[in-house]
Amino acid sequence: MSTLSEVARRAGVTSATVSNVLRNRGRVGEQTRQRVLEAVEALNYRPHLAARALAEGRAPTIALMVSSIANPFYPEFALAVEREARKSGHFVIICNTNEDPHAGRAYLDQIAGTLSEGVLVMNANLDFDDLHKTQARGAPVVLCMWERPDDPPGLPCIAVDFRLAGQLAAKHLIELGHRRIGAIVGSKPSGIHASRYEGFIDAMREAGLKVPAKNVRYAPDTIQGGYTAARDLLEHDANMTAIFATNDLPALGTMHAAADLGRNVPRDLSVIGITDIQLAQQSRPPLTTVAVPTVEAAELAVTLLRDLIERPTRKHGAHQKAPRMCVTSEPRLIVRGSTQKR
Amino acid sequence: MSTLSEVARRAGVTSATVSNVLRNRGRVGEQTRQRVLEAVEALNYRPHLAARALAEGRAPTIALMVSSIANPFYPEFALAVEREARKSGHFVIICNTNEDPHAGRAYLDQIAGTLSEGVLVMNANLDFDDLHKTQARGAPVVLCMWERPDDPPGLPCIAVDFRLAGQLAAKHLIELGHRRIGAIVGSKPSGIHASRYEGFIDAMREAGLKVPAKNVRYAPDTIQGGYTAARDLLEHDANMTAIFATNDLPALGTMHAAADLGRNVPRDLSVIGITDIQLAQQSRPPLTTVAVPTVEAAELAVTLLRDLIERPTRKHGAHQKAPRMCVTSEPRLIVRGSTQKR
DNA sequence: CTGAAAGCGCTAACAT
């Protein structure tokens, strides 16, 4: 690793000048400029980002906290985050909390504000206290997918109207003529998917339909979780004609369960999910789902974070404004092959 | 962000002492120690990792270059990398090259050796020249999944015997009684999957079987790619009873194609892949595949990289040893539901 | 056991 001053010496100038040509700051004579560039080339010099970060008082990275990158939804999101982050020269550090608040805290303590300028939080099951502390230390935090635009979390966030997503899904099923509809909720009862379920209930009630508790299952947010829940549901009520899942993964599991039970989707059973992950297009039949603006959310999240980094909110001001919230465009129904008229 | 010296001042000591207690270096009196800890707590102090990195001349991160984190295989790998990296206090920066050597170079130029101590390369389609330059600059590079243990790439690497994987897959099909077997190769003809295909050919030849060119397709390494290729294959040879794909994703696509063509898997068509990604267990029927030791490869890769970081090879020594190569344990066949006797 | 001081590689005024 050669350094700035080595380059400077070789070019017969001072390091300030080298810095200037490298960053196109200040005026530099064309010839010196050339000599510097040659020296850079000759020495295979690259600026030391950590040193630069220290000198500038900023960092070229942001952290993305997720519960586990192995959940197929997150990579899609992470990819979008990275794309957007690159625009401002930020690298992204992926932090897998594995749903463990302790691991999450460890990450925040180490990274936030030192290695990374800010942190994006995506369903990582973090302690809000830790998040506030992180903010207080000067590292902006933004929640990437807040599920309730009508109920701000007290932290900057990107909100997606997931209640609406639930409504849309239920309405679709109802319009198709389904009445006995089961629900699989991919979280604990008042967990992250609660508002999706509420939306579902809303639409059902509006149509004069009840959802008895025995038609609802809470399950892990995975294909396997959906599979188990769906089997359970289907075995308890052979007349159920449709199943709504709060996420695509359990919906996919539901299709498998149906297949194993000899029920054809969509003929015997309609299935709908939420999100529209890539896999949703690739199942047989392709999954009908309510698409959520993932990429948009990612871009907004990075943009908001950047903004917070640029214009730090005064931490101890008397008139602390409410944390900013951006709402994405609305979720929309994508009809594919897993639902049909009954 | 409070700093070391602020903490020092508050504790009535000097920053060297604070540094010592924080890192358990040097001897520190118990009482001073306590006072320092209190000050740290009171100020909500966290060490500035970039500053520390600069002072120590090392960095707390490693970079993982992948073509796109959205390919479902990579997140599994990335997760394992991260777990292992954490053990030595390294964070991982994900670099999506998007198969673009130019993007890859840009990443290497910026990150390697400054923000991150070393780089892990996973099928990122990088220029070997760039990789060598990176190394020369002092940032160790390791290739994470080299496909041919018998043909070292001239860079440190983790090798997986993918030729064997191809053989295992073919043998399984042959033992099941299949003779007319199609192949879908998930790369360009002499691309990354070549050795898997060679292994397949080997086993076929050994069994006295030919693979006419018309029974082979080169396709993108995706579900969709496999789907298209399989349809093509099946429509050209209605008597084909099995298809071997060099990767799970195209194998999954093959199953979809079969379904759409009214061919039952495994009754009418056996399908086998390579890798054993999580999705392989979750298809209907579950996919028979040759499992590759992903997690092991990830761990070895990080370990090797760490080693290279610790003990830098002299770059210009006369007796430059051949770059180190670690070979993982062997791939092994996992029989599930997508293959059967014919 | 603790303090003083130098320096990691770079940037950013301020001089010249």
Place this chain on the structure above:
DNA sequence: ATGTTAGCGCTTTCAG
């Protein structure tokens, strides 16, 4: 147009 000079926050000898 280029050089000088201070740091950024931390670690690390080396003294005391």
